Amino acid sequence: MQEIHASQVRPPFYRDERVLGIFSQLLVVLIVVGMGLFFYSNMITGLREKHNVAISFSFLGQAAGFDIGESLIEYSRERTYLRAFVVGLLNTFQVAFLGIIFATALGIVIGVMRLSTNFLVSRIAAFYIDIFRNIPLLVLLIFWAQAVFFKLPRVAEAIILPGPIFLSNRGVAIPWGIPTDSWNSYLIVLGIGVILGAAVAWFLREQGKRTGRMPLITLWFLVTVAAVGLVGWVILPQPMTLDQPFLEGFNTQGGKILSQQFMALLSGLIIYTAAFIAEVVRAGIQSVSKGQREAATSLGLNPAQTLRLIIFPQALRVIIPPLTSQYLNLTKNSSLAIAIGYPDLFAVAGNTILNQTGREIEMFTLIMGTYLSLSLLTSLLMNIYNRRIRLVER
Amino acid sequence: MTTAAGTPSDRSVLPVTERYTLLGWVRRNLFSDLFNSLLTIVALAFIVFVARLLLRWAFVSAEWAVIPANFNLIMRGQYPAVEAWRLWLVIYLLGTVVGVSWKLISGQFSGAARVLIAIPFALMFVPFFSMGTRLYLLITVVAASTGYLVAGFLPIQRRGRAVAYLILAYLIVMLILLRGVGAEEGPMPPVQPILWGGLLLSLLLAFFGITLSFPLGVLLALGRQSKLPAIRVISVVYIEFIRGVPLISLLFMGQVMLQLFLPDGFPLVDRVLRALVAITLFSAAYTAENVRGGLQSISRGQYEAAQALGLSTFQSTLHIILPQALRAVIPVLVGQFISLFKDTTLVALVGIFDLLGIARTIIANPDWLGTHPEVYAFVAVLFWIFSYSMSYASRRIEQRLGVGER
Numbered sequence: 001m002q003e004i005h006a007s008q009v010r011p012p013f014y015r016d017e018r019v020l021g022i023f024s025q026l027l028v029v030l031i032v033v034g035m036g037l038f039f040y041s042n043m044i045t046g047l048r049e050k051h052n053v054a055i056s057f058s059f060l061g062q063a064a065g066f067d068i069g070e071s072l073i074e075y076s077r078e079r080t081y082l083r084a085f086v087v088g089l090l091n092t093f094q095v096a097f098l099g100i101i102f103a104t105a106l107g108i109v110i111g112v113m114r115l116s117t118n119f120l121v122s123r124i125a126a127f128y129i130d131i132f133r134n135i136p137l138l139v140l141l142i143f144w145a146q147a148v149f150f151k152l153p154r155v156a157e158a159i160i161l162p163g164p165i166f167l168s169n170r171g172v173a174i175p176w177g178i179p180t181d182s183w184n185s186y187l188i189v190l191g192i193g194v195i196l197g198a199a200v201a202w203f204l205r206e207q208g209k210r211t212g213r214m215p216l217i218t219l220w221f222l223v224t225v226a227a228v229g230l231v232g233w234v235i236l237p238q239p240m241t242l243d244q245p246f247l248e249g250f251n252t253q254g255g256k257i258l259s260q261q262f263m264a265l266l267s268g269l270i271i272y273t274a275a276f277i278a279e280v281v282r283a284g285i286q287s288v289s290k291g292q293r294e295a296a297t298s299l300g301l302n303p304a305q306t307l308r309l310i311i312f313p314q315a316l317r318v319i320i321p322p323l324t325s326q327y328l329n330l331t332k333n334s335s336l337a338i339a340i341g342y343p344d345l346f347a348v349a350g351n352t353i354l355n356q357t358g359r360e361i362e363m364f365t366l367i368m369g370t371y372l373s374l375s376l377l378t379s380l381l382m383n384i385y386n387r388r389i390r391l392v393e394r
Numbered sequence: 395m396t397t398a399a400g401t402p403s404d405r406s407v408l409p410v411t412e413r414y415t416l417l418g419w420v421r422r423n424l425f426s427d428l429f430n431s432l433l434t435i436v437a438l439a440f441i442v443f444v445a446r447l448l449l450r451w452a453f454v455s456a457e458w459a460v461i462p463a464n465f466n467l468i469m470r471g472q473y474p475a476v477e478a479w480r481l482w483l484v485i486y487l488l489g490t491v492v493g494v495s496w497k498l499i500s501g502q503f504s505g506a507a508r509v510l511i512a513i514p515f516a517l518m519f520v521p522f523f524s525m526g527t528r529l530y531l532l533i534t535v536v537a538a539s540t541g542y543l544v545a546g547f548l549p550i551q552r553r554g555r556a557v558a559y560l561i562l563a564y565l566i567v568m569l570i571l572l573r574g575v576g577a578e579e580g581p582m583p584p585v586q587p588i589l590w591g592g593l594l595l596s597l598l599l600a601f602f603g604i605t606l607s608f609p610l611g612v613l614l615a616l617g618r619q620s621k622l623p624a625i626r627v628i629s630v631v632y633i634e635f636i637r638g639v640p641l642i643s644l645l646f647m648g649q650v651m652l653q654l655f656l657p658d659g660f661p662l663v664d665r666v667l668r669a670l671v672a673i674t675l676f677s678a679a680y681t682a683e684n685v686r687g688g689l690q691s692i693s694r695g696q697y698e699a700a701q702a703l704g705l706s707t708f709q710s711t712l713h714i715i716l717p718q719a720l721r722a723v724i725p726v727l728v729g730q731f732i733s734l735f736k737d738t739t740l741v742a743l744v745g746i747f748d749l750l751g752i753a754r755t756i757i758a759n760p761d762w763l764g765t766h767p768e769v770y771a772f773v774a775v776l777f778w779i780f781s782y783s784m785s786y787a788s789r790r791i792e793q794r795l796g797v798g799e800r
Contacts, residue, residue: 025622025624026624028624039656046654117423117430120433120437121437124437134732135777136737136739138742139773139774142754147766147767335642336740338642350643354650360647364643368643371640372638
């Protein structure tokens, strides 16, 4: 009997996995490309018939001709559309950056409160989480803006918080530092402080490796920087003066004025995202098994050491990936600024510029591209951090 | 548990159950040491402060008259009042479907069904509802109970499949009822989707968004897991692109640009439908990621066993992998539905009168100037009730399915 080798038995081509694979890929690619071409040709004909314009980004160089409520860089209506776009982008950056920092802080506090052994404290945190996770962010933002910040009293009856912070219908005035002539030299001093702190941290780490006793490296780094900063502050003639707001006539003077829109957006984002971060933190801490805590206690670590050296590093690994997606959500959610009149990227580009120029294709390409790069940037940074703290497996 | 009813020697090692009195509980949980006591006092002060603030606002300074006066608008938007019976019929039928399904697949579904049936019952006690509304709500409860009772006598073999067909049939009937058929003067005149509004529209958008995105999402998830590079790349690009941009930009794009992509005269003129397209495309990317989680939870052995049995890739995906994967992601998909339900509020920004959009028009009405806090608080509470009860139900399903434990 003739021996049949497995490689000689070839299935018919229509059942060959490789042929099928190539064929199905071709099919899918054809469908996708076909759909793309279909949409594209419709778009081109539509554009030619209706507007008689070709796709071009040159309009970005024209004068914008509209004002923007607030801006981190110098801007006026004579500046170009591109400049207006950048203003919106920076405003988005500002809200997203501050929002991420404050939401993380508040979220950690509430997440830890949720795990408190004190019944009342843990109930308050649970209540907070259950309420804000189940209300749409847009409703929260609009409520916060229209029912709270836009209803603040006139300046004459402003609510004064210690600081002093003035809450009125002209916005929120907070004390703000104003750099003086010596500010630049002070920055150099601070830079030296950071270098010195890094050196101290490196020295401590090396010593820790030799002796096996790890001191609080981060703490000593901060202490060094603060000490140098303090010395510099005393030596240099006042690098910064504190500008406190005060009431004058029908307005507040001095300090830094944060608009109601900005405050409403920022606080709404913080309150909403903190509820989600709290759950992430709680889940992370709970994911560390009870045995770890018991083992740490039996090794003679005190509760603070247990938390810092045993629980927290392990919880962090569980926390970081979902935390990253919360940061991404916050950044994307900041586009809801359009609902309360804060000029962020989407409000400026997707609304004002789009309405003025009618350049749908170009503007949406720009907007989507920018948000995509923002998202990719955030996840890239978080992934680098995640890789650093990940469990090193052998 | 298994050894609890064992021999006396087993019983002797049962742990001592701790019994404590109310006072003991208070001491243990609130005043165990100095720090804890301090925390308790601060927390108590905080609770009293917030509760007083809220209660004083809700019962003293708030003017609630705006809610009953606009209640129909909030519930169904511009849907014609004479056609409201169709909406009630949709709700009765939903009650019946829930009742029947509860009976047929009681093991996995009862927690969710209990919540769904409790809602109309609880709503009967809302103070400003008319007797008519209460009667209709009572009918809903009765319809659900009848469905539950009758289903017990049905000689049905494949219960899961029967429920699936029932739900499919319900969807078709619901659409026909809502949209209407026949002439303008007929018994069920058509109602354009742009007239649907309020809570009705919010629920419909979320529901159809998730339902329509489901097939696309499953395909994308399979594509992302595929060994074929072209398919994988296309899926990854789609998913990451959609997940990287805010929903609001997709909604704007849907309103402004969808028309541009389609040939002239394509019947997609309704703003609501355009929004639904955007929501569906958005939701599909998230469904895909959730389903991918389910696919990854299937052990390699399942694939290998299917292959060893001689099933083709297509067959093993359809009959072996997907059923298990989808079962595992049910709770996650409920979570996604809840967040999509919340996200549908964004359509208010593109001129559609969902719950939030309607709230904005009510406030813009000169008769109700300055009622922002009341109207928005009411809308927030409505959203909260729906999404909290859904997440509660999903947690119950999760416990029943034991998804977390496998």
